Amino acid sequence: MDGTYQVSPADKRQAILEAAQHVFAESGFHTSTMDAVADAAGVAKGTIYLYFKSKNELLTDLMDDRTNKLTQMLVEGVETASDVHGKLKALIAAHFDFYAREREFMLLLSRQLGLLSPELAARVVQGTTFLTNMTQSIIEEGVSLGVVSRDFDPVRLTYALLGMVHAVAYQWLASGMRAEVADVADQVYMLFASGVLHTEAQ
């Protein structure tokens, strides 16, 4: 008798999270049933409630789990860089890496966020606050060091950067991730750094 195939509680929790992500990504959160999640996870419906208090909590726990991963990747990536340019590059690159790694989750996130109730959506967005703050810190550091132009509002710049990162990453992911991660990240960095228009006589 080999205990190898014994499923530990932590594994079962993960299995349910994985199944939930899959089902929610496929059918949308509200349209998915706990039955479907249970089926996908290979457990009985009641079992889910041993690990998660409710369907809502299943979603928010899933969000937390993934957001924490992203946060960790970002922090690690940014820490290795010494200057603002490097930090921005790392920040962008980490996003693309995360999109590649958590493809299904990011599709779920971008597709379902708008359909949730505001409370649920707010709960989800909370996780991203840390990311926004970190980005803003880097930009403000750049401004104070004279590396980032003073002509822009730092908050605005933060949203602009993250907005383009997510949009490009989403498109890249949705179209099959055919381009190299590094190339796409580089382009975004270059756009943010130097823009794309050739000087006109303004």
Add this chain to the structure above:
Amino acid sequence: MDGTYQVSPADKRQAILEAAQHVFAESGFHTSTMDAVADAAGVAKGTIYLYFKSKNELLTDLMDDRTNKLTQMLVEGVETASDVHGKLKALIAAHFDFYAREREFMLLLSRQLGLLSPELAARVVQGTTFLTNMTQSIIEEGVSLGVVSRDFDPVRLTYALLGMVHAVAYQWLASGMRAEVADVADQVYMLFASGVLHTEAQ
């Protein structure tokens, strides 16, 4: 016979759309009930079904209606411009104008990270597809004219631009629209045109 206060069918349809937008924005689509929409519109629940086949169609019709308005504003704005620079400026400005005018709708819509979600029964996408295509056309025109840098993939650039526009517009709107529309639009244009980082010795 007092026909003065008689509400025309078109008006009633609009009233329901307006109410639906309000209710959906407040509670999220799936969490909102037809009862709530009927209440907000001041009609009986059954009446909604005289104008819309189902709850889903109520949402997609709402999306279509608003997206058409945006499309129209964009087309008008872009048509007045003669060169690529002007068209891009007009495109960006029109977005901000629309956000200001359709504040509630955009808050509803923007919880979907930009306009990027190819979802909602494929119908919402139809509207946004036009916008994306138009943007991409301008950018490609710019590339072929040598105005837009060849170092970037045009599709990627399209998403990057729209992504930053929506993100900045959303933040602007969510924080009370205190800054001038023109200023914010200008900053986005400048960022897209020239970037924000001071040259480093690369």
Add this chain to the structure above:
Amino acid sequence: MDGTYQVSPADKRQAILEAAQHVFAESGFHTSTMDAVADAAGVAKGTIYLYFKSKNELLTDLMDDRTNKLTQMLVEGVETASDVHGKLKALIAAHFDFYAREREFMLLLSRQLGLLSPELAARVVQGTTFLTNMTQSIIEEGVSLGVVSRDFDPVRLTYALLGMVHAVAYQWLASGMRAEVADVADQVYMLFASGVLHTEAQ
């Protein structure tokens, strides 16, 4: 086209109450399902929720409805009497009348050993409190007039009287109500008035 068979909302509410009483009496409250009540009432399950907020409220509304009827009968009966003896007779008689008239409900209720249980979300009690208070008032009036013996605690006497009334009524009802109402009520009154034991040399 005859509108006679049109069911008014009030009628439907009553029909549901009637059905609920029947089902609850047959299967017990907790063991009964809303499906069973809906079936018995000849309506769809959801219809019940148009008239009652929840299963619990269905029960308490039922209790209220029947208790109010009993209260009304008691008040009417007692009001016609001029002296304490008459009031007590009327009180007892009214109880038996009510048992005869609301046979099913009292079987349902009386499984709670009289009306004495301070339960059912405090709401049923409200109804029975009124009855208890009225009884106690009559007894206290009797005490102050010298009609009722001072050797007994009035509250205790109240419970003793109601306890025997309900117990006898329940047994009378459960055994088919073969005896005359008046006779049974008389016996209870006589027992309360004079007791049943022949004097012993105490």
Add this chain to the structure above:
Amino acid sequence: MDGTYQVSPADKRQAILEAAQHVFAESGFHTSTMDAVADAAGVAKGTIYLYFKSKNELLTDLMDDRTNKLTQMLVEGVETASDVHGKLKALIAAHFDFYAREREFMLLLSRQLGLLSPELAARVVQGTTFLTNMTQSIIEEGVSLGVVSRDFDPVRLTYALLGMVHAVAYQWLASGMRAEVADVADQVYMLFASGVLHTEAQ
């Protein structure tokens, strides 16, 4: 090997019964969960099923256990008396003693009886049949000896006596048992013996 603290099966069974009584009295039978009973008993949920076949049987076993105790107390009390008057006094006193001793159980019984399904309720009532029969025998003995009035139906009298005993005992218990047992029992006996109304010209 420390066997000292080893709990014997009988003890564990008792512990579970005790816990069940407590939990049921607090939350009601249907509202209580086996989890709560297990917690209160300090055993695992599965253990309960080693001693009781089902939740229903846990309740009926509890009822049987307590009813047997009451029966025993009554038999012992009545046996010591030689005449009918003494037997009735003993019967009444034993009831009050039992209420005092099994306070929690009696509260449970009177509060929950009406909410059970008829089968379960009937099962519970079975236990009281012996008590009813014993009471009726005493009364019939009194009738044949000329001690109890012939103006009353013996069965009715039985229910009247038990009804007042339970009602007064319940009220006494619910209000904190401040009065002396003997006094309360005496009053009930006196009421049954001689009534409480002063003679009117009947």
Add this chain to the structure above:
DNA sequence: TATGAATGAGAGTTCATTCAT
């Protein structure tokens, strides 16, 4: 014996949709 994770039938409740008026 004892455990408690797992089960899954079953309950109350909601709500998009219909249709007689």
Add this chain to the structure above:
DNA sequence: GATGAATGAACTCTCATTCAT
């Protein structure tokens, strides 16, 4: 066209019961 009472399928969540350890 307009209504809103009625419907009933479908959902989330509970919990008595089981059984591998």
